[in-house]
Amino acid sequence: MKKGFYNRFWRWHFFAGIFIAPLLITLTLSGIGYLFFPEVENQLYDDLFFGDSESNEQLTIEEGIEKVEKDFHGFAVTKISIMEEPYNTRLTLTDEAGEQKYVFLDEQNQIVGSQNAANTYSNVMRSIHSSLFVGGTPVNYLVELAACWAIFLLISGLYMTFKGKILTRKANGSKNFRNKKLHALIGVIITIPMVVIIFTGLPWSAVMGNIIYTTASNNAPELELNPPTSDINEIPWATRQEETPASDDPHAHHHGGSSQSEHNEFMISVGQLIDEVESENISKPYSIVYPSADDGVYIVSKGSNSGVTGLDVSPSEEMTTYFDQYSGEYIAAVNYEDYNLLQKWFTWGIPLHEGHLFGWPNKVLNLVVCLAFLFVIFWGFKTWLSRKKKDKFSAPPKNFKGLSIGFIVLMVLLGILIPLFGISLIIVALIECIVIFVKKNKE
Template sequence: MKKGTYNRFWRWHFFGALFMAPLLITLTLSGIGYLFYNNVENAAYKDLFFGNSDETYQLTIDEGISLVKQENDGFEVSKIMIMDEPYNTRLTLTSDSGEEKYVFLDKHNEIVGSQNPKFTYANIMRNIHSSLFAGGTVVNYLVELAACWAIFLLFSGLYMTFKSRALKKPKKSTRRLKFKRIHALIGTIITIPMIILIFTGLPWSAFMGNFIYTASQEHPSIGTPLLQQQPPTSDMSEIPWATRKEEAPESEKPDPHANHGGHGNMPGMDMENDGISVEKLMWKVRDEKISKPYSIVYPFSEDGVFTVSKGSNTGVTGMDVSPAEEMTSYFDQYSGDLISKVGYDEYGILAKWFTWGIPLHEGHLFGWPNKIINLVVCLAFLFLIFYGFKMWLSRKRKGNLSAPPKTTSSISIGFIALMVILGVIMPLFGISLLIVLAIEGILYLVTKGKDTSNVN
């Protein structure tokens, strides 16, 4: 590539880093916080997760659920997390206004306590990391855009490192060259692991994540299995990524003369009168050799089903399983019979890739080593940003931005090809590139106009 290409990379790398650094620092720090959410929550919520109620009378799970409903007027039970020992069972309650509450039951199915989901450590870290705790489409797109620009910064930095031989020790070292060498060395080492981390996090992004999931749904041979189903619930955060938007099958509507009643089972209804009890459903689950931990999502209509699932990226402390153990099964709400079951083996290659990639991104795919590797990469990325700014400040002139010089040379085919490839792979990045090009074009015309007027 020509010298002009190097300067163009340098200029875009500079401005990209300058504008995206605050976001990238926030995402990295919140990502580090989320890496250890299980460990933090096990300690912070020890009484809720592992403690016992003062009541020692043994209740059935259904009696425990009825007690929860009595003590939480206006709320209905929508989900149950059946945890493995020593964790307590967690119920998710939802009100008509959309407010949520977590309630925990001990081994006697007695109430231990409750939580406001908005302020749990895991949810705070997740909301900061995915939407800066502000939410909204624009913010979600902005977070995704920062991730896309991070990939460009890594690629462009790698190009400039080898083009300028920044890793070679200079004969006469200066402060700026020292910072440049450290910046280049860190960037070279973490480029591949950082790109892996970013791409394994994109399934949760607003624009590209939806595109990936849609592709996975529309092409079952490479994505998720095709089921003729009806959505079981509007919020399925504990259901595996690969089947989260799958439509659930319908329960066979009962004979209206068979004491089932003619109305539907909304979340939290008395299942003993209108359908199979949770305790009996759990027997059916055991018969299907589905082991703990798993979640139960209530049916939402008279032809809805119980959704029982095991996920590798639930975001719930104590609920994650190995990707190979992921499964989503659907049980008839009246008979409790298994209607259909989708397991990891039925996933296409795209769904399998992200089923492994998401827990890798979250740091719990292979235990503590995964957390430590992710932590080291994230800390290195923060040092990369730090030394990048140190390098800029070491050459910055007072009262001047000291941005890399503009280049008037023609754009090389290699540069165009790389930008097109990145723009196609990351559409939001491609759109932002068009905006950058438009701004550069306007600045060029303004500068050219001033030069012409000065000549005249």
């Protein structure tokens, strides 16, 4: 039975590696690309981020926004990212079809230039990493499934390394054993940091992300109204789906309480809002999200995982503040201190995953772990090829003599902890049963 336990681990480890290796390589390479997006974008978009327009005329922020919306007909400003110097202010514009553009204003609030949001380096890397640049629910599930099975690969590899005493056995001179030993050694070294990286990335996933957020939201601060939409990157992850309080709309009867009006005539100006923000001692950088309805509010937030170059802050500085869109009155705020334990954990975990929690050492650590992971994948294939017989697949031996209690307990625990993995595990088990049935009928 013990040998059967080992062989089953080996077989599932082998086939999982064969099928998901292309996905894991894609996710790892795109993750490395995203790791350095601030440094890359500071160079690629130097003129937009730090440059000046040709005009020296000083405009107010409202005049700048009005000019932008006039020049970009069909688009409306929905977010404003107020950066620390030397970064320019970034406006996010959205049209009725949901397409977005970024427009940058200099110190005079004059237009410096614009970008198509979907084509920026950070958004391209993020799109590849989260949805393989294809998008859609099935693809998102596939990406999450690859991450889940990567955890199984690491755990099963760890078990086989120590159970098979690969690291302590004397070299027998064979090339296959040397390859296996190196594959196992690097795998053992990176198991813990790689599992941490994978788990801290799961809050953005489809199934586990919703489960984590729902669990984290228990006993969290509850604010009433419409939740902010999921594509508002500047709102911190911990409060991104929280309901927001409503503005007291004394003018609703003037415009019939219409469903959505980002720029109705009764709203306070952005300049007035910025004065209110400063009076609340909210320092740069921060983002301003326009109200999404007549009874909506201005959302002013500081996030540690905004995905915007120059906008991230330390997790302990995170805050989401709400201001009445008509009076500018401060309504409420959710600060880092208000988060529950799980929210705080992922507020620190996400920037750790993205590589900017503790500066360059974080980036270097993540880079080394990712490169080592790629090496483990490559060396795993090399190990297989070194023992593969010509014209044969040379998969690990089948073992259908039953399952040990330890194996069942481990699979059930992983299936409960990672539901998508559990579902796929049931499918794999059914396939194994079909293989057994077919084999018995042929005998």
